Amino acid sequence: MDIVNSFEIENEVFYYYDLKKLTNENKRLEKLPIVLKILLESNLRKATNKEQFEQIINSFENRRNDKISFYPSRLVLEEFSELPIFIDLAVLREKVDILGGDLKKVNPQILIDLIIDNRFLEENVKSSKESEYNLVEEKYHFIKWASHNFTNLRIIPPGSGICNQVNLEFLSTILHVERKDNKFFLYPETILGTDTHATMINSLGVLGFRIDSIESQLAILGLPVKIDFPKVLGINIFGKLNNAVTSSDLVTFLIEKLKNSNINGELVEFFGEGLEYLTLEDRSFISIAAPKYNASCSYFAIDNKTIRYFKKTRGNEDYGKLIKTYLENQGLFYTNEILDYDKIIDFDLSTVYPDIKDKKNLNESLINLKKFPLMKKGNFLKDGDIVLSLLFTSKLSLHHLIHSLLLAKKAVTLGIKVNKNINAKFVIDTNIKKEHLESLNLIRYIEDLGFEIKYDEYHFNSSEIDEDIKKDILTNNLNLCSISSQNIDYLENSMNLIKSNYIVSSSLVVFFSLVGNVKFDFENDVIEIIDNKAVYLNDIWPTNEEVVSYLGKVDYTLYKEIYKDIYKGNEFWQNLNIELSNTYNWNQDSTYIQASQIITQENFISDLRIENAEILALFADNISTEQILPSKNISLYSPTARYLEEKGIKSFEYNDFESRYGNFEVMIRNLFDTSEVKNMMISKEGGYTIDYETHEIVPIFEKALKSKSENIPQIIIAGKDFGKGKTKYWAIRALKIIGVDIIIAKSFDEKYRKNLINFGILPLEFVDDDIESIKLKGNEKITIINEKIKEKSIIDAIIKKESINISIELKCRLDNDEEVNYYKEGGVLNFLFKNILNSSL
Incomplete structure (x- = not known):
């Protein structure tokens, strides 16, 4: 079905994928919540054939628990949390350069805004701690080089403001304009962000989600984010506010009500007459708080209030007209219509009292x-x-x-x-x-x-x-x-x-x-007697209309002044000199940034063949990502401390692991380096194992790198719920770098399992056995041979234990064909890197 349509504004023709054409023929889609219509439009726009097109429509008609895709038009990243991905792209450029390929094709696949907040006041850093000055200078130097070499990357340098505020007041465009076949196509702006306040943009009518650093890498390299078909909770705001109640009280009460509403990852969409009491700033506070009440996002559809704010902060009347025309044509502009929500929660404004x-x-x-x-x-x-x-x-x-x-x-x-x-x-x-x-x-x-x-x-x-x-x-x-x-x-x-x-x-x-x-x-007491007349709260309490009238007088040209030089940066940034080279000149002495190892598996894996693998570590149940890769400060006498001392860094200059996020040498030494975890192969706590060749207790990373250099496979074995907790990029990437190809556990945290596959590490689960039943000590050798890798298949493994062989069954936790295909390519990231590499040659 052809749903492309167009309209004309100021003698310019704009094309779009017309949802009204679709809903006229599919009435069940007509009352979809606006957040779902935005997701529907993007999925249909990306459909490559008729079968896929019809499957998408069927999913949205029936609102089944299918997987759908979220296609971001832009990523908003804060500070240096995504530094490793740009380091990877810089290393990939070197590979392309050596092979004589086109360096210009090694770029992020979607638009990225990297906003560098002022975490350090550079003019004070040098006078206080030389190590902190080096940290800022080295990271800024690399990022400034990246900004000159990668397209689709915009750097908002230090001195420009807070990430979510800059996004709301300046960067967001509400609509994305794309040139395709010499035509201008419009579609809703959709955003992913790693900042804790990424959901703030939903207050502007822009659908945005917060993601972790691994998901952001996949998006940067061109993959959509896969999500379960979402439930949408409608919040109906109605009634009138009591005396002494402000919109800040309303925001507080609304957030508290949502916290007590048993929300479990739903998308929250607001409607109702009471929205008139909420300014866009109020909406932003509610949207920021979405994680507090366990919503994926809290969305406010675009209305006249949004358009006014956008036009005033951007100073562009014509673009505001374009936004409204597109949204009205698509049925995406707010009309206070009750849509087909999965559930509606009523919120009566008369129940709100002053928050004290x-x-x-x-x-x-x-x-x-x-x-x-x-x-x-x-x-x-x-x-x-x-x-x-x-x-x-x-x-x-x-x-x-x-x-x-x-x-x-x-x-x-x-x-x-x-x-x-x-x-x-x-x-x-x-x-x-x-x-x-x-x-x-x-x-x-x-x-x-x-x-x-x-x-x-x-x-x-x-x-x-x-x-x-x-x-x-x-x-x-x-x-x-x-x-x-x-x-x-x-x-x-x-x-x-x-x-x-x-x-x-x-x-x-x-x-x-x-x-x-x-x-x-507040209702009855007198404030003061003036000229024999009692003055009550109502006599001096401003109305919403009075406040709105004053807001209309605000001089929004101040925003132009604030953002006119946003890409210029402060003096520190301007004075930072970089070489205008096509590839980055790595400083081998740097302890903050080092070239990474990216393409780890050049050949396609057709079958599983692991022979005489060594056990690197045996762990009990409930090993968390924080235990796999601790985020504590760098301790004295640790493997990381020894590395830094060898580089001439003294203990008072160590800083923390987060500050050295761009150096894989630091991160691999941090694996399991905490007293909260113990390798059952030895009596010592922390990130250590035994080298059975020398019978010495050595750091896990050291033993793994030694075996990797000798082409000996390494396996980690664990109990239940391995990898639970907050997603941590290096809690998987570091394992891959040191040569861990397989992890066998009684069970995995689901998100960690998926991320293991992203990095090309195979998750296998015990079927009937575990560490205790097999009485594993860690000196055993493991052989796993399987001629065909299939989803959820049962794989036979042989454990060579002293003089006997024990056969056990393991379940392959590649749960679908997509995961199987990505694993065979060496992981999702490896697959995407190879695609970029191949397209550049």
């Missing part, structure tokens, strides 16, 4: 301050009185700041001031927030109200409390309070004076500063 947290117990929200005990009175203070209020702009959206300052403006207009006993501070953390608020003429109201303006991070000290107040507190043992918009340690040396400390919304910081005591009834 006790600083001593942050898990206890909704503290009922009306029940605050009032027992003691002093000369001019009593229990529950507020003596300190701190309003911080950091971590606050512009929407919340404007609401707070409009509250201050209304109070000032009526002649209400901050309570005389309160030390009130307003702390502005960035120049752009200061400029925004000054352009709206709002800062003066918070100052007129009685707040002192501060322009840096602020720490309260007890010396700032008035002496009369101190005396009243101490003499009468009063339980006085502080109110803050942020959980920071601002009560240095003053906990003995201020006993009750609360974290509230920014607007409630302002409000409580007016009333002076935490025991206040």
Whole structure:
């Protein structure tokens, strides 16, 4: 079925894969949630034949538990977490260069944005630690070389901002434009990211997922990410907010509700009339929090609010029109229609109350301050009185700041001031927030109200409390309070004076500063009597419409100023000189970056033939990736420490394993190097084994490399659930480098099993046996010969144990034809590298 269509804007024709053509003929697809329509479009666009096309439609019609593909249009990577993949590509360039191939074809297969956050302040590093300066310089030097040599790679150099913020405010385009057959094709932008806040982009209507470094490598080299057909949970937001409730309270309550909704990896999609209360910044907080409530992502479909934000931050009216036209043509623009969700959860805004947290117990929200005990009175203070209020702009959206300052403006207009006993501070953390608020003429109201303006991070000290107040507190043992918009340690040396400390919304910081005591009834209590008229909360509480009106006045040209030189970088980056060479000039003395070993299996594996393999290690149950590759600091006298000492690195310059992520020599020495793991072949804890030739206890990596040089196969044997825990790139890659070709276990963590295949390591499982039943000691030899490798097949193995041979059965954990084919190619990464190599020759 041909579903290609087109439309014209400003005399330019754009083509797209028309979902409405499809849904007109397949009514069951018409009510698909928008996230599923985006996935449907990408899968159909990538279909290569009619059979595949129809299979995709069938999967989405029936929403079966099939595997579908996620095709990213772009990857967003932070800092140096993906350094090994670029090192691999640089090594591949060398191979192509030696063989006389085309270096220009060795590139990432999709667009990558690598955002280098300021983890180190380079101008200070050199004066503090030479080792840290070398770390920054060597990594930046390599990345800058990569930016000049690889297409499809954009580097956002240091000094540009935080990864997810740069992506939201500048990089994301919402639509991806691709030139194909001399036509411009449009499709939704889809993003993968390794940063913990990768899901933030869903607030902009861009479908994005967080992935681990191994999955990102596969995507960089051209493979889609395979996912189970997702369930979609619809969140219906309706009703009206109560007095004293802000959108920040709404965000907090919504996240808490989702945490208690037994979400298990579903995609969450929001709809309902209550969305009008959520700014795009509010939506971003909810989207960032998706992992906290176990959702794969929290998605907000694109609406007029999204388009306005996009046009203002990018300053492109015509492109905004293009986005809206495409989305409306596709049925992807938000219309508040109830779609065919797997489940709907209703969220009534009237159930939301001001979020007030006790600083001593942050898990206890909704503290009922009306029940605050009032027992003691002093000369001019009593229990529950507020003596300190701190309003911080950091971590606050512009929407919340404007609401707070409009509250201050209304109070000032009526002649209400901050309570005389309160030390009130307003702390502005960035120049752009200061400029925004000054352009709206709002800062003066918070100052007129009685707040002192501060322009840096602020720490309260007890010396700032008035002496009369101190005396009243101490003499009468009063339980006085502080109110803050942020959980920071601002009560240095003053906990003995201020006993009750609360974290509230920014607007409630302002409000409580007016009333002076935490025991206040928002519905009924009077703030102050002005001209014989009682002033209540409703009289000064800004409406959502008032806040939106001010947001419309924001000068978004400031974003142009911020991002105009985004690719330029700071002075450190600009002064970093690199050789303009087609291949990288490796520094053999570097302890941070070294050329890796990539293509590990040149020949296609047609059968399994392992003869007289040695056992490298025997491990018990539940060996985690953290035990396989510990992330602790480099300890003295460890194999890694000896390597660094040989390179002239002293103990105070070791840094940690994460900082040396680009050096495989470091990572292989770190294998099993923790007292939390023990090789059952020896009595010593950590990453050691026995060399039965010399009868010495040696590091595992050392014995493995020796056997590898002698072409002796190496096998690791373990108990149940081998490889559980967080995915770690080097917890598999390092094993492959030292020559481990097979791991036999009672069972594997499923993700670890798949990643073993990605790197060309064969996972085999005991059928009826285990380490204990066979009474393995580690000095046995193992032979495994199988003429045909098949999915889930049973393989015979012979264990040569002293004077006898023991035959056992092992289950091949290549679970489908795809995994079998990739293993035969030496692993998925090996297969992709070879494809790039071959296309370059």
